[in-house]
Amino acid sequence: MVFWQLTIDANDPERLATFWQQALGWVSAPPGVADGEPTWWAHYRGRLGGRDAFTDRLFDPAGVGPALWFQQVPEAKAGKNRLHLDLYPTARDDSLSQERRIELIDAKAAELVALGATVKHRVRDDNPADPEYYLVLQDPEGNEFCIS
Template sequence: MVTWQLTIDCTNPTRLAHFWAAALGYEIQPPPEGFATMNDYYRSLGVADDELDQVGDGTDRIFDPAGEGPKIWFQAVPDTKSGKNRLHLDLYPTNRDRDLPLAERTRIVDARVAELEALGATVWRRWPEDFEEKLDEQFYFVTMRDPEGNEFCVA
């Protein structure tokens, strides 16, 4: 078995860690035992203070409290997002239930979209209004952007 984590480059790790923790039902990873903050831990590893200035209080990691999903690390980088994601997350508040009537599916997705907007995400496109290609008529999804512009879908 291979263990892994998802690493997301960003300019504001603390903001994205809090956004994605709330979006996914994850929790902020506390600093290792013996350290008051993640930045204290990073200093013990030799990371310079000028590098830590980019990462706020050092909050940059989240985890699934149920232990089912991967750990996620938000890595501070100096450059902003410049193109379409090559990888994105799909969130399924409908649990991908194919038997769910379209009206109910739409209601559930739109409610989750509103919650994510309140956390700082924005709607980019909605199916089917903003798409040329055609999919199953029972399908409904919304493509959103997180606070740094990374695309993800809610279906």
């Protein structure tokens, strides 16, 4: 097994960590698990020292996703991301109507815009055989991500 985390360059790691914590519902300290705790959570807890939480890292409270680290860098973002996050507030539930999906996606987008995101564009296709709706946004430092 290989340990890994997703590292995102940031000019203001604390601001991005706060934004993504609210966007994902993740936590700023490794959650505890009674049995079968991943060894990387113990690694991160050791790195906390006397602090209660990180200001630049996030953890999936369910223990499924990798840790996110917002790494301080001096330069601003330049160009398009080669990697981005896709958020699914609809939980990819195919039983939802197109209109209900749009409501959920738009509500999540409005929440994130209030936190500093920017909507870049919307894609909508009401083809009954394969309806599609998603938004492309940027986080407070310009990193692209999608909501669908």
